[in-house]
Amino acid sequence: MNKNVTSRQELIDAAMEIARTEGIHKVNIRNIARKCSISVGVLYNYFPNKTELIFAVVDSFWADVIHSLSGINPRTVCFTKFVSQFYAVINEQLSEFERDWLTQLETMPPEDKKRGRELENECFQVLLELLRKALQRDTSIPASVWSEEYTQEEFLQFVFHHLIVLLHSGHKNCDFFEKTLQKILY
The missing domain is CATH 1.10.357 (Tetracycline Repressor; domain 2)
Incomplete structure (x- = not known):
């Protein structure tokens, strides 16, 4: 999980993809971090919750x-x-x-x-x-x-x-x- 991130938009795009394919209930910090190959902590820099x-x-x-x-x-x-x-x-x-x-x-x-x-x-x-x-x-x-x-x-x-x-x-x-x-x- 050492990928250089990324942008807020890339994270939103990943969340949109999860929402489309798995449902909005699957959109969470951990799933997006996993999809973007980043740590959960990095995601919290963009979204506090x-x-x-x-x-x-x-x-x-x-x-x-x-x-x-x-x-x-x-x-x-x-x-x-x-x-x-x-x-x-x-x-x-x-x-x-x-x-x-x-x-x-x-x-x-x-x-x-x-x-x-x-x-x-x-x-x-x-x-x-x-x-x-x-x-x-x-x-x-x-x-x-x-x-x-x-x-x-x-x-x-x-x-x-x-x-x-x-x-x-x-x-x-x-x-x-x-x-x-x-x-x-x-």
């Missing part, structure tokens, strides 16, 4: 998702097609992990859950912004769809909430949801 490591893995996961989503051009597809592609990208990324990895994070102590929720909310705001831009760029949606009682922002919250529910439920696609959005918008 397992919780910090898990947060780094989750943050890296969402960064990968957001990067993948940036490949979808909302200018070339209508909003409902964008939603379908958006869902497919996130679903594909999630499928690399155990289906219940988000649930496993719920076992963290309350103070860590709070911090985890804050990190999650930051990522979700970025995802919502992608949806917002796609909705605003879809010129085929009649302006009459929106009103003070039925705003774009509330609609986006509705769409995002239901996408998360579908992801948690393990649906392979959001075809029915896409059809529902088409009936609402067009």
Whole structure:
């Protein structure tokens, strides 16, 4: 175990690989040290505890998702097609992990859950912004769809909430949801 280390990113990549192949519950200091051929002590220089490591893995996961989503051009597809592609990208990324990895994070102590929720909310705001831009760029949606009682922002919250529910439920696609959005918008 005398390898010259490494970078924080290399450690996160190793943790991501373990999470993908063995499950997030197998991500721990010892397993990552073993995978990177370093001592446990070296790893503690980068992550003071397992919780910090898990947060780094989750943050890296969402960064990968957001990067993948940036490949979808909302200018070339209508909003409902964008939603379908958006869902497919996130679903594909999630499928690399155990289906219940988000649930496993719920076992963290309350103070860590709070911090985890804050990190999650930051990522979700970025995802919502992608949806917002796609909705605003879809010129085929009649302006009459929106009103003070039925705003774009509330609609986006509705769409995002239901996408998360579908992801948690393990649906392979959001075809029915896409059809529902088409009936609402067009």
